[in-house]
Amino acid sequence: MENKVKIGLIGLGTVGSGVYKTLQDFDNVEITKIAVHNKNKKRNIENFNENILTEDGYEVVNDPQIKIVAELMGGCEPAFSLIKTAILNKKHIVTANKELLAKHGEELFQLAKENNVVILYEAAIAGGIPLIMPIKTILAGNKINKIKAIVNGTTNYILTKMDVQGASYEDVLREAQDLGYAETNPTGDVEGFDAAYKITTLATIAFGKRIKFENVYREGITKIRPQDMQAANEMGYKIKLIASAELDEEGRADVRVHPMLVPYNKALAHIDYVTNAVTLTGHPVGEITLAGPGAGEFPTASSVVGDILAIISEIGLTDYILPMMRCSHSENAQMVEISETMNKYYISITSKNNLGVIGRIGNACEKNNISLSSIVQKEVVKDRSADITVITELCKEKDMQNFIKALNEDDSIIEVNSLIRVQI
């Protein structure tokens, strides 16, 4: 009993319960205190000792017996303050809090370094998928320069359902909310904030340079239409919300979250419903894809427990836990502005069925240095308007925005319905 490492939990919701249950099988660990919002809430855990509950998080982070604090409550405050106190008290931290890491990671990792403790966060990005630990250990010989990832289950569920059912975003969102896959206020997911938190931290560890959350370009999925899904399918693509990060040859980072047309021959095109997947490209390894459950009680617990066991395996053996410390990146990444990035685009346009519309679109392209890869016009008989679908070659985002502006100012164009980037 003396040799058990004492753990404190902050939060006993879905993930916390999974961690509690999973750790019961390990005799080298003992959870001695858990901070919760309401001590009297009924818990669905067998043989649960309610005496270890407290409603004061500081009882956990100030407990001198506790060596590791697992923060599983989410959100910035009070999590940020509690973790800072825990670090000052020389406790190692395991967290699943992607928002906190994206917004305050720099300060936290610096503080951890000063206090000779580690912060591990495998569960914060892509739930149960082994990702952060492999990057820090077995992939340590690599220069990773590209990440393409599906890291938000809610939006991937919605997009998959829209694709399979031909249904509208609004209808599928409502269904997802009824099933508990989307929150009542879905903004954090559908506008890409959650994915942006995750790619901020993932790109930082993979590139070894700090990415700032406020520099991550972000678009959500709320404007995706069933017609776009269908057009994409006809051309051999699936529409996915992609968290993307690339380093260019000068070492500048391009980090963003937006919908993309993903070609069928890419692994990410086949990742459906709430499954997450991350494709990493680097040298010498080449391209690898890691896929699995991105959320949920037990998958997330797998990563939290993995981090806890990793710390325990080194506690007392060394003064300085080395392989896991590679998080305090003092160098900030130089960023590429979204307007300067090169992309392929899918564009859906509704035009009056005038003579010469295609010619006018072609001229606007030429004026803005845009080459077309394909253009398809389908006539809608009812109102004599025409649906035009365009795929471009690689062109600059700034030129594309000027092109769209020109289209919007053209009288024969009724509407530019969609502008979605295409993965290459």
Add this chain to the structure above:
Amino acid sequence: MENKVKIGLIGLGTVGSGVYKTLQDFDNVEITKIAVHNKNKKRNIENFNENILTEDGYEVVNDPQIKIVAELMGGCEPAFSLIKTAILNKKHIVTANKELLAKHGEELFQLAKENNVVILYEAAIAGGIPLIMPIKTILAGNKINKIKAIVNGTTNYILTKMDVQGASYEDVLREAQDLGYAETNPTGDVEGFDAAYKITTLATIAFGKRIKFENVYREGITKIRPQDMQAANEMGYKIKLIASAELDEEGRADVRVHPMLVPYNKALAHIDYVTNAVTLTGHPVGEITLAGPGAGEFPTASSVVGDILAIISEIGLTDYILPMMRCSHSENAQMVEISETMNKYYISITSKNNLGVIGRIGNACEKNNISLSSIVQKEVVKDRSADITVITELCKEKDMQNFIKALNEDDSIIEVNSLIRVQI
């Protein structure tokens, strides 16, 4: 210079060259000796110092300066003897040698334990894919009970080509040999030995119980016909050579390599050409799939270098490298005999087009406790024979073999063309 860890390589072929080139970027490592077959062979490596070459492997494993020996020559001897000597000389071992691990892993890991050194082998299974290190670290909280894997690039290349081109095994094998994807004597790959070596070691580490190579059931891909590919496609499957390992509820292991019909909705169905992929199922993580390049100079080097860096990060810090030691499994797994396993089967039968053939097949099924999931008969007009394709429900392998025997003894059955198990 004093702080560089000295490394010896055994083998400087494709993988060895990749490791040599990759390690040039790291200042904490120095390769001081390399054993090769022929010192005078021209090496395609920039600024290569030929003075560190030797034709005597014992010069590497007996060198008191060398802390880590990376064995990259393959095959059992002299690799086995060299590694044993290196271990007795207290050197840590990194190896990509799947055959050696499968056949002599037990002895090697025991010897390593006695000498307080580690043997790491990420590169031996699925090349660049992070697999062994994640299982030992971030997935350590899991009980893994199921592995389905594509771990042989040559056979996956051949099967993909057969599928895409509708070509015969023999034609595609010849093409693969011309391109260097298959060896002149392809037995090790096409008969499933290579995959069996890998699943032996992978299942041992994942299940925490030692699997013996001689207990792994094995069938190759040489009997797969283009007609089987086509029939599988029509029913929503791809045929893949699957390395499979499962633990049943009593903890008995069922480990085997054979072709399988993999349903389209499984990730492995979409792994094509030389790509490898491993699907692990366990609690609490659920199902994860790790995919990437399974061979080649640089992907394999990624894993070898990752192992080397992992050892270096702990050398001198501790007397006992803990997290990576979980390989000395004293407990042998209890095995399930293949005849006792339950499977779904795809069967292709050519029969005389007699009245009552379907009835006779049905009766033979009933007699052997086999339920049919589907049966399709297509008439071949030319010789009045009929092609019959059957998919069964789950049934026992022993019953299936009796059923096949009954079919072979039936005068109205011309031939049982194929018997392939179906992944569920």
